[in-house]
Amino acid sequence: MVTVAGQAKTETRAGKRKHFFHIAWQNRYLYAMSLPFVAWVFVFSYLPLWGWTMAFQKFRPGRGFFEQEWVGFEHFKTLFQDDMFYLVMRNTLAMSFMGLVAGFAVPILFAVLLNEVRHMFFKRFVQTVSYLPHFVSWVVVAGIVTKMLSTDNGAINDLLLWLGVISEPIQFMAKGEWFWGIVTASDVWKETGWNAIIYLAAIAGISPELYEAAKVDGASRLRQMWHITLPGIRSTIIILLIMSIGHLISIGFEKQFLLGNNLVADYSNVLDLYALNYGLGMGRFSFGTAINIFNSVVSLMLLFAANGLFKKITKESIM
Numbered sequence: 001m002v003t004v005a006g007q008a009k010t011e012t013r014a015g016k017r018k019h020f021f022h023i024a025w026q027n028r029y030l031y032a033m034s035l036p037f038v039a040w041v042f043v044f045s046y047l048p049l050w051g052w053t054m055a056f057q058k059f060r061p062g063r064g065f066f067e068q069e070w071v072g073f074e075h076f077k078t079l080f081q082d083d084m085f086y087l088v089m090r091n092t093l094a095m096s097f098m099g100l101v102a103g104f105a106v107p108i109l110f111a112v113l114l115n116e117v118r119h120m121f122f123k124r125f126v127q128t129v130s131y132l133p134h135f136v137s138w139v140v141v142a143g144i145v146t147k148m149l150s151t152d153n154g155a156i157n158d159l160l161l162w163l164g165v166i167s168e169p170i171q172f173m174a175k176g177e178w179f180w181g182i183v184t185a186s187d188v189w190k191e192t193g194w195n196a197i198i199y200l201a202a203i204a205g206i207s208p209e210l211y212e213a214a215k216v217d218g219a220s221r222l223r224q225m226w227h228i229t230l231p232g233i234r235s236t237i238i239i240l241l242i243m244s245i246g247h248l249i250s251i252g253f254e255k256q257f258l259l260g261n262n263l264v265a266d267y268s269n270v271l272d273l274y275a276l277n278y279g280l281g282m283g284r285f286s287f288g289t290a291i292n293i294f295n296s297v298v299s300l301m302l303l304f305a306a307n308g309l310f311k312k313i314t315k316e317s318i319m
Contacts, residue, residue, distance in 0.1 A: 055289040075290035088274040089249075091180075091267055095256075096248045098184040104244060107192050108237065111199035112225055127200070130193025138190075142258035145186050149173055173259070176267035183255050183268075198240070199233055206232035238316050246303030250295060271295055 260268030279288015
């Protein structure tokens with residue numbers, strides 16, 4: 001009987017293997033089409049991981065790999081003993097949380113409200129105008145924001161003076177405590193329309209019959225949004241939220257670098273900018289690599305933590 005059972009298991013495995021190769025052969029053209037993208041991910045995402053070895057070396061350009069001096073976790077110890085590291089972590093987390101809340105809630109609200117517009121020309125016009133700033137570089141956006149907040153004929157100061165809210169122009173770009181809000185507001189203005197596209201696509205997939213049934217039951221437009229539209233895009237919201245949490249400390253440096261100045265340096269310096277200045281800027285390549293490893297490891301931990309939490313609470317996840 002044991003022999004028969006073993007033979008059955010062997011036949012089952014052979015059948016599954018045969019079925020796998022049969023499916024793979026049927027989809028051979030799809031797999032062939034995906035090869036360039038797999039190669040791109042490997043070359044630009046996985047192959048550079050070899051450079052992480054620099055974080056454990058006292059790297060000197062021009063020397064071979066085996067000629068480098070290995071120092072273990074010395075650069076990580078230096079990183080965690082640096083007071084500047086904790087300052088940039090504060091700034092990074094503060095702007096990340098503000099960007100996560102505002103940059104996540106506003107596009108959802110915008111998409112839901114835009115979906116309620118019945119005049120198609122006006123709806124398409126607003127949608128087009130809203131996502132155009134996404135294609136404008138941060139260099140241009142930073143110039144626009146700086147000019148609008150300027151004390152010399154800046155639109156914001158002129159408006160506040162005209163309304164009598166202030167008696168003299170405010171130097172917005174010189175106040176560190178306002179810098180986080182300025183960056184967050186600029187990012188929301190630039191990306192709201194673009195981020196709302198995926199929510200509008202998800203809303204379009206909701207059956208119109210649900211709205212018709214709600215109208216028959218006497219539900220108002222607000223009730224329809226709350227009980228039909230938002231639950232209908234719940235999965236999309238959760239997946240994008242998990243991915244956003246995974247990138248919580250990887251916020252880049254363009255916004256902070258272009259909008260910041262010496263007067264707000266204690267509020268504008270973030271982790272990526274810290275790696276750029278103290279790593280590449282000072283020729284401390286190993287130290288800069290250690291910062292980026294810390295960034296990547298924490299991002300990965302946040303992603304798995306958020307995924308596990310939402311999987312347990314909402315039964316939905318990306319893995």
